[in-house]
Amino acid sequence: MKNASKMAILTGALLFGASSLSGQTVADESVPQAGLNIPEKLTIFGENDPNVRRATAVVNGDIITGTDVGHRLALIVAANGGEVSDEERNRLRLQVLRNLIDETLQIQEAEANEIVIASEEINSTFDQVARQNFKQDLDAFDQYLRSRGSSSDTLKRQIKGELAWSRLLRRNIQPFINVGDEEVNTIIERLNASKGTTEYRIGEIYMSANQETAEQVAVNMRKILEQIRGGGSFVAYARQFSEASTAATGGDLGWVRPAQLPQSLAETAVQMQIGQVVGPVQVPGGFSILYLIDQRQILTADPRNALLSLKQLAISFPEGVSEAEATANAAAFAEATQNIKGCGAANEMANQIGASIVDNDQVRLRDLPGPLQGTIAQLQIGQASPPFGSVEEGVRVLILCGxxxxQSASAPSFDQIMSQLENERVNKRAQIYLRDLRRDAIIEYN
Structure with a gap:
């Protein structure tokens, strides 16, 4: 599941976590030697402040500037609404630099294999990100990035790295991955036998760790978890820092059954509520932060896939309205809307009470906000929901018109299952591939 299609951001994390005073003596007999014959009592000579020494790097001749690091860091800060402490910003800067080093190695290796990503393809993907993720056109998106201290170039470089690495893996690794028909058929049989049990749609941020780095990696992941729980974007953090192949899709693992996950992740997932983020969870080779996006019953029709026809009635409050006035207006609105006799009377009622009205015949129940799903699911045709909203955004109700x-859910196809197995094996090979690139790289830090 894990691979190195993204960056190994915490390799050497002990440099960040250790005190680095000149002439400081460190004595810890519990430190694993890892075959390196490290003295149990040692002295670190000289200053070692990674925030200063590693502001830029030259990777096999390609320069990563402080501006590159700053622009990429600004993407993460923007995803957190700008609410990032100075301490957190310094920690993220180190991780971003490591990301950019791996990204540079991936692009270099792709170019060495004569893989060229056309600018038209990069721009097309950039356009999709702007429109789908940020709901903005290119000009507005470019202005948004610049206003946050970033740039379109840094995002395009990340897109180029992801496309180049993906194409390289398809050429150099995927052709040598074999999945037998018998393996796929066995999984299909297990799915049919598991009908009615629960599967989960999970987001994951994975970071590798070994005995020496485990403690610091866990500390760093807890800080990321705090940022996400404080309103930061899980997708943004996954794209920037996860070492799993799913980083390019914001960490989305898709639909999985507990049996498909490492035991520690499976035990965690079955106890989570939709929308919950937990971690760090120790897994073989590192740690993961989990985000439960959704859950459903295997091969069973999910009621939340119901397609709804809705009318929305809404009123807004004048600027400066007092809470008491807003509450009174909302109560009157609620009383009026609860007496609506079906959707046929909704337009007339809207005119009487001065409410705006919006129709939508293609709303999937699962796409509504979590708190509303249960409420709307219980409505009969023609009934209105309780009012909801705020003083700032106004109050509204939804009327169920249809x-x-x-229908009953179907199992994934033979080809879909085969593709998933192939991807998992490509991911494992990719992690080794990037590890070897790091080992052979010539990197100078300034």
């Missing part, structure tokens, strides 16, 4: 329940 509902098409889902």
């Amino acid at each position: 509902r098409d329940d889902p």
Whole structure:
């Protein structure tokens, strides 16, 4: 599941976590030797402040500037609404530099294999990110990035790295991955036998660790978890820092059953609530932060896939309205809307009470905010939901005008399962591939 299609951001994390005073003596008989014959009592000579020494790097002749690091860091800070402490910013800067080093190695290796990513392809993907993830056109998105201290160039470079590495893996690794028909058929049989049990859609941020780095990696992941729980974007952190191949899709693992996960992740997932983020969870080779996006019953129709026809009635409050006035207006709105006799009377009611009205016949129940799903699921045709909203955004109700329940779910196809198995094996090979690139690289830090 884990691979190195993204950056190994915490390799050498002990440099960040250790005190580095000149002439400091360190004595810790519990430190593993890892075959390196390290003295149990040692002295670190000289200053070693990674925030100063490693601001830029030259990777096999390609320069990573402080501006490159700053622009990429700004993407993460923007995803957190700008609410990042100075301490956290310094820690993230170190991780971003390591990301950029791995990204540079990936691009270099792709170019050495005569893989060229056309600018048109990069721009097309950039356009998709702007429109799908940020709901903005290119000009507005470019202005948004610059206003946050970043640039479109840094995001395009990340896109180039992801495309180049993916294409390189498809050429150099995927053709040598074999998945037998018998393996796929066995999985299909297990799925059919598991009908009705629960599977989970999970987001994951994975970071590798060994005995020497485990403690510091766990500390860093807890800080990331704090940022996410404080309103930071899980997708943004996954894209920048996860070492799993799913980093390019914001950490989304897709739908998985507990049996497909490492035991520690499976035990955690089955106890989570939708929308919950937990971690760090120790897994073979490192740690993971988990985000439970959704859950469903295997090969069973999910009621939340029902397609709804809805009318929305909404009122807004004048600027400066007092809380008491807003509460009174909301109560009157609630009383009026609860007496609506079906969707046919909704337009007339909207005119009477001065409410705006919006129709939407293609709303999937699962796409509504979590707190609303249970409420709307209990409505009969023609009934209105309780009012919801805020003083700032106004109050609204949803009226259920129609509902098409889902049909029975079907198992993933033979080809889909084979593709998933192939991807897992490519991911494992990719981790080794990038490790070897790091080992052979000539890197100068300034």
